[in-house]
Amino acid sequence: MDPVTLIVAALVAGATSGVTDTVSQAVKDGYAGLKNVLAVKFAGNPKSEQALADYEADPDTYEKPLAKQLKETGADQDTEVLAAAEAVLKAAEQAGVKTKYHITVTGGKVGIIGDHGTVTFN
Known part of the structure; x- marks a missing residue:
C-alpha cells in the first residue's frame, strides 16, 4: 500500500471511531497517538500543521492537501x-x-481495498 494511503486510512478510521461510544479505547488511543506523531513531524511547518487541522475539520475537502x-x-x-x-x-x-x-x-501487514484498487504494504 502507498504509505500516504495508509496514513490517511488510519486518520479516517480514527476519526470515524470518534463518533461512537462503543469503539475500543485502543482505537481512540491509537488515533490520538497518530495525531501526536504527525504534530511532532509537522512542528514548525505552518502549512503542514494547517493541512492536518483542515483535514480533521473536513476530510473530503482536505485529503489531497494533507x-x-x-x-x-x-x-x-x-x-x-x-x-x-x-x-x-x-x-x-x-x-x-x-x-x-x-x-x-x-501479522503487521496491512492491506486496504478502496477507491478502485487493491494495494498491499509490506
Missing part, C-alpha cells in the same frame, strides 16, 4: 508515523470500524 504535506515533510516515509498508522488500522479492524476503506491487518 497527502501533499505528508509527502513534502517525509511523514509518509517516517517509521514512527507508519507504525502509528498501522496500530490505528489494526485496532479499528478489531473493533469493527467501517470506513470507505476495507481494512485488513495480519
Whole structure:
C-alpha cells in the first residue's frame, strides 16, 4: 500500500471511531497517538500543521492537501508515523470500524481495498 494511503486510512478510521461510544479505547488511543506523531513531524511547518487541522475539520475537502504535506515533510516515509498508522488500522479492524476503506491487518501487514484498487504494504 502507498504509505500516504495508509496514513490517511488510519486518520479516517480514527476519526470515524470518534463518533461512537462503543469503539475500543485502543482505537481512540491509537488515533490520538497518530495525531501526536504527525504534530511532532509537522512542528514548525505552518502549512503542514494547517493541512492536518483542515483535514480533521473536513476530510473530503482536505485529503489531497494533507497527502501533499505528508509527502513534502517525509511523514509518509517516517517509521514512527507508519507504525502509528498501522496500530490505528489494526485496532479499528478489531473493533469493527467501517470506513470507505476495507481494512485488513495480519501479522503487521496491512492491506486496504478502496477507491478502485487493491494495494498491499509490506
